[in-house]
Amino acid sequence: MNTSAMGNKMRNTQPRRGSIADIDAALRSLWSEFHQDVSGGHTVMRACMSNLIIYCDTKEEAALIGKEIPAIVDIHPARVLLLIGNGQPKKGNAESNVSIYYTELNSGWQVCAERIDAIVTTEAVDRLPSIARSHLIGDLPITLWWASRLPPPDAGDIFFQLAELANQIIYDNMGWANPAKGVASTTRWVAAQQDSKVVHNLAWRRIAGWRKLIGQVLDPQTAPDALNSLNSIEIEHGPHALAMTWVLVGWLASRLQWKAVDGKRLSDSELVWRFQHQQQDIKVVAKRRPEGEPLLYRLLFDWSRAEQPGRICFERLDHDRIGIDETMSTVPPRVFSAQIPSRSALISAQLAHRSREKIFEEALKASNSMSAVFQK
Incomplete structure (x- = not known):
């Protein structure tokens, strides 16, 4: 043979x-x-x-x-x-x-x-x-x-x-031609499954490192009032990574109980959403880089007040590391291990899971709300 x-x-x-x-x-x-x-x-x-x-x-x-x-x-x-x-x-x-x-x-x-x-x-x-x-x-x-x-x-x-x-x-929502439409239709279908099937988006695992990092660095014990006082977030992503960006913002909105109130396309490469939480306006801008891999490259969180600046800028340094840019941040610079997993690793890891993940589904619902207010 x-x-x-x-x-x-x-x-x-x-x-x-x-x-x-x-x-x-x-x-x-x-x-x-x-x-x-x-x-x-x-x-x-x-x-x-x-x-x-x-x-x-x-x-x-x-x-x-x-x-x-x-x-x-x-x-x-x-x-x-x-x-x-x-x-x-x-x-x-x-x-x-x-x-x-x-x-x-x-x-x-x-x-x-x-x-x-x-x-x-x-x-x-x-x-x-x-x-x-x-x-x-x-x-x-x-x-x-x-x-x-x-x-x-x-x-x-x-x-x-x-x-x-x-x-x-x-x-996998990477590369969808119309992320807003795809997120909306897929989220409705996932919600209709109730408890009959496990449904998983590979983007959720792709942003796992970012979710963990944001949770650690912006934890109230580390950065008091940062999450509750956020006024803007800027995200830079590579080609074909908008839908993944959408899921990340949906996760933040669901965990922090933001309500999507507006969304606009500023150009072919830039979108903006506006959220509200307890009379606080939060603006989220997503910008696509002209070239690169389908990754999240840069996240800038700003919770500055009139006389008290507060910012942190995460930036992907290479395939293995994410760093805090000291020139754009009011917190000390640090470097974190954040290896980009292969698609095969994402698939094999998910095959072992047999239960639905409620946090993921809540992030999907928030993502759907973001598409509902989006003005085409």
């Missing part, structure tokens, strides 16, 4: 191409050949903790996800169903690729994933839910990773049918 290395530990078998109807036969054949190749008294352990359905709608995104799957299943073994809409099958309107991911242990071999790719044309995309349903492992949790650039509810039937199969839905 031909195999290819996938990093220092993880390997995968050569993908077996065939029709959708050939998937089960291809899996049996791969298992049989794998057992023959590693025979000689070695143990083969099949590790599988859940089903992971991944939907994407371009072959380019599928190629990126394919590179991330080994890191995901190394931490969280799963049967992976990669569904590719708008694909380009070699023959007809649908085809499959089947492979196995495995790693060597001291006592033998561990199979960490069975990967099934279902590639269909635009005309056949409605077949994907039934393909996924037919190849799930029973009695194991099911997670849907919605990797399309379309906000989940805006994609229509394909999303709703796949979501019906899942116990947990993971989506």
Whole structure:
């Protein structure tokens, strides 16, 4: 059997191409050949903790996800169903690729994933839910990773049918063409789920370091009255990171009980919101840098009064650190460890969670209120 290395530990078998109807036969054949190749008294352990359905709608995104799957299943073994809409099958309107991911242990071999790719044309995309349903492992949790650039509810039937199969839905609002519309529609859908499903936005984990840092540095014991006296926040973010910025501001608004009263687009790269809390006006400006990565780069909090300045400016220094800019701050400069996690790390970490996060959902509700007052 031909195999290819996938990093220092993880390997995968050569993908077996065939029709959708050939998937089960291809899996049996791969298992049989794998057992023959590693025979000689070695143990083969099949590790599988859940089903992971991944939907994407371009072959380019599928190629990126394919590179991330080994890191995901190394931490969280799963049967992976990669569904590719708008694909380009070699023959007809649908085809499959089947492979196995495995790693060597001291006592033998561990199979960490069975990967099934279902590639269909635009005309056949409605077949994907039934393909996924037919190849799930029973009695194991099911997670849907919605990797399309379309906000989940805006994609229509394909999303709703796949979501019906899942116990947990993971989506990512990075790169949404219309963040205001996407936040509004997605938040309404999340609220309608009540306690039936776990829904998670990768942006929530991406801003975890920022949330922790803001909570520590602006804690009332560290900076008395800073949070209660805030009058403005300026945020600089990179391209495709506005929706993530939106979630961060929504988190602040929900935790500090701000009410969104106004929102405007000042230019193609700058938005402003106005909030109120106990007769206090808070202005939040979000500016997009002309180039860079989809990250938060700079946050300036200002709680100055007439004769008492109060400011703190956080700035991302590199992929591992966030610092306090002493030239823009009235607090001592410091540097904090804040490594940017990979997408695969975010996914594998979330796969282990099986309960809803109320603080996240409250942040989503506040984000929706921000979109409701936004003037297009």
